[in-house]
Amino acid sequence: MAAFPPLDALPPAAPVQQLHHFAYKARDAEETRHFYEDILGLPLYHIIQSDYVPSTGEYCPYTHFFFRLQDGSFIAFFDLGDDVAAAPSPNTPAWVNHIAFRVNTVEELENTKLRLQAHGIEVLGVTDHHIFKSIYFFDPNGIRLELSAQLADAVQMEKDSTTAHARLAEWTARKQQWRRERADGKTGETLKPQSNDRPEFAPGKTKA
Numbered sequence: 001m002a003a004f005p006p007l008d009a010l011p012p013a014a015p016v017q018q019l020h021h022f023a024y025k026a027r028d029a030e031e032t033r034h035f036y037e038d039i040l041g042l043p044l045y046h047i048i049q050s051d052y053v054p055s056t057g058e059y060c061p062y063t064h065f066f067f068r069l070q071d072g073s074f075i076a077f078f079d080l081g082d083d084v085a086a087a088p089s090p091n092t093p094a095w096v097n098h099i100a101f102r103v104n105t106v107e108e109l110e111n112t113k114l115r116l117q118a119h120g121i122e123v124l125g126v127t128d129h130h131i132f133k134s135i136y137f138f139d140p141n142g143i144r145l146e147l148s149a150q151l152a153d154a155v156q157m158e159k160d161s162t163t164a165h166a167r168l169a170e171w172t173a174r175k176q177q178w179r180r181e182r183a184d185g186k187t188g189e190t191l192k193p194q195s196n197d198r199p200e201f202a203p204g205k206t207k208a
Contacts, residue, residue, distance in 0.1 A: 003134070004118040013115060014108030019073040020100040020132070020148040021066060023087035026077035029063055030172040036075070042067035045074065045161045047168060049193035052201035053095055055127045055203070057135050060093055061192040063171055073102070081191030098144035100134070106149045109135050130197075131156070142171070170194055 004010075026032040036042045045068040051061045061081060066074040078096050086092055103109060106126065113123045113135045125135035131152035139145055171194065178191040 011111040014103040020102035021076040022076035023076040027085040029079040050198035100146035
């Protein structure tokens with residue numbers, strides 16, 4: 001068992017600055033984009049696609065897409081390629097629905113992880129997502145929480161926003177083809193993304 005300093009000697013809690021992203025499962029990426037971007041006016045800003053979950057190493061292909069709020073925070077969704085709406089059921093992996101909060105630095109993430117573990121709370125991470133680093137844990141209600149420290153600057157995020165619509169359109173076109181094949185009995189598999197932004201989490205790779 002790891003040794004921790006006395007509770008009164010722990011580093012101070014990291015000041016939680018703002019929401020980084022609030023994530024839910026989406027039945028369909030384009031349907032969700034239409035609601036949030038076209039109706040509510042929140043711009044589609046970033047997409048992450050992978051076969052493996054960075055924090056757990058679990059195999060579950062996903063397209064993860066973000067809508068930007070005015071303060072720079074995001075509401076985000078996962079399209080798992082199964083066309084199933086979110087429900088309190090085992091069809092949604094525990095890592096999908098979560099609330100993320102932003103702190104200033106990776107050091108603050110590490111300090112917070114130490115504080116949480118010293119209080120008996122299990123923490124995953126620090127996990128490298130390229131554009132940010134995170135730790136993960138559950139609150140007493142079973143809600144998965146994430147603390148994130150941003151790594152990418154505004155220039156990189158703006159660059160990503162210029163390709164988001166094209167990537168989502170490609171996903172949507174492939175999903176329409178998949179639906180036709182599924183209706184014809186030609187496939188029983190869920191749809192995988194057309195690209196893998198996280199190849200380092202393939203089998204045999206060390207996860208953070």
